[in-house]
Amino acid sequence: MVSQVQLTIAPASVAEVAQETPDTFTLVLNLADGRGPKDFVPGQFNMLYLLGIGEVPISIASSPNERRVMHTVRSVGTVTSLLAKLRPGDKLGLRGPFGKPWPMKEAHGRQLIVVAGGLGLPPLRPVILEAIRKPESFEGVKILYGVRTPSDLIFQSEFPAWEKAKGCEFFVTVDRGDAKWKGNVGVVTTLFPGAGIKPSQAVAFVCGPELMIKFVILELVKIGVPKERIFVSMERNMKCGVGTCGHCQLGPNFICKDGPIFAYPQIERFFPKSGV
Numbered sequence: 001m002v003s004q005v006q007l008t009i010a011p012a013s014v015a016e017v018a019q020e021t022p023d024t025f026t027l028v029l030n031l032a033d034g035r036g037p038k039d040f041v042p043g044q045f046n047m048l049y050l051l052g053i054g055e056v057p058i059s060i061a062s063s064p065n066e067r068r069v070m071h072t073v074r075s076v077g078t079v080t081s082l083l084a085k086l087r088p089g090d091k092l093g094l095r096g097p098f099g100k101p102w103p104m105k106e107a108h109g110r111q112l113i114v115v116a117g118g119l120g121l122p123p124l125r126p127v128i129l130e131a132i133r134k135p136e137s138f139e140g141v142k143i144l145y146g147v148r149t150p151s152d153l154i155f156q157s158e159f160p161a162w163e164k165a166k167g168c169e170f171f172v173t174v175d176r177g178d179a180k181w182k183g184n185v186g187v188v189t190t191l192f193p194g195a196g197i198k199p200s201q202a203v204a205f206v207c208g209p210e211l212m213i214k215f216v217i218l219e220l221v222k223i224g225v226p227k228e229r230i231f232v233s234m235e236r237n238m239k240c241g242v243g244t245c246g247h248c249q250l251g252p253n254f255i256c257k258d259g260p261i262f263a264y265p266q267i268e269r270f271f272p273k274s275g276v
């Protein structure tokens, strides 16, 4: 059922803006209706609205235990390029939350494998923060993060905390290094052999470009992670966010309502001839 809060555009104001990379920024928001991060669950998304311009679906990047609601956005088109111009005090609208969250309970008592490609990291950031907060709930946490170049890395100030967190290991790779880069070079799946994944115990949460998701699933299945323990976040163009317009349809599923998080077997047949 569509709730009133999903149809109402809540006024919000920008509290802070953090420039992550030249084209990617984090908006820290205050909601006029008094809601805060605890009202949004990891994996869900909001529609961010600019009056007279339009609305875009953007994942919730904050964890429920932080002080403010955060969204990390890449400027790619009409609405996101105007969101990039917002400064502290500016107003926007927020509709949501929408969608199903990451199934954190499925990972309890198991090894949690978080695989993020590029801008797939923001919806997984709250998962990471929640896992770090409750290390006793997991048989270890492995974060595998891949980007095109070192200048595409976001949330860099948080990496030391992720590296040091109890039970957590953080691996990062770039497709192309630069003169200063001393880390791994290669796509995110090149991190798998050295990551100590225990397939029989693992639960994987995967987010990133669809091609990257396809190859990550291929690798996870190859090393023996059961398909039903692989969860992916999917993206499609959206309009309504509540399962009525059909813009986000994937087979019988509406990504806004039935997703964006799916267990892999739910959507396996819609991956284009994946051979996975």
Ligand SMILES: Cc1cc2nc3c(=O)[nH]c(=O)nc-3n(C[C@H](O)[C@H](O)[C@H](O)COP(=O)(O)OP(=O)(O)OC[C@H]3O[C@@H](n4cnc5c(N)ncnc54)[C@H](O)[C@@H]3O)c2cc1C
Binding pocket: 045, 054, 055, 056, 057, 058, 059, 060, 071, 072, 073, 074, 075, 076, 077, 078, 079, 080, 081, 119, 122, 123, 234, 235, 236, 237, 238, 260
């Ligand atoms: C569930 C979900 C979660 C998401 N989470 C995030 C998130 O956390 N952060 C984030 O940054 N994005 C996220 N996205 C993607 C985001 O919603 C889109 O990037 C956004 O809707 C783009 O809107 P826009 O108006 O800025 O771009 P549009 O103007 O709609 O453009 C979209 C694309 O079309 C291209 N384009 C635009 N105009 C033209 C043209 N004239 N000719 C050729 N190409 C053109 C642009 O380059 C761009 O790639 C998410 C999407 C979904 C579905």
Ligand code: FES
Binding pocket: 237, 238, 239, 240, 241, 242, 243, 244, 245, 246, 247, 248, 249, 254, 255, 256, 257
């Ligand atoms: S965005 Fe309208 S059905 Fe999903």
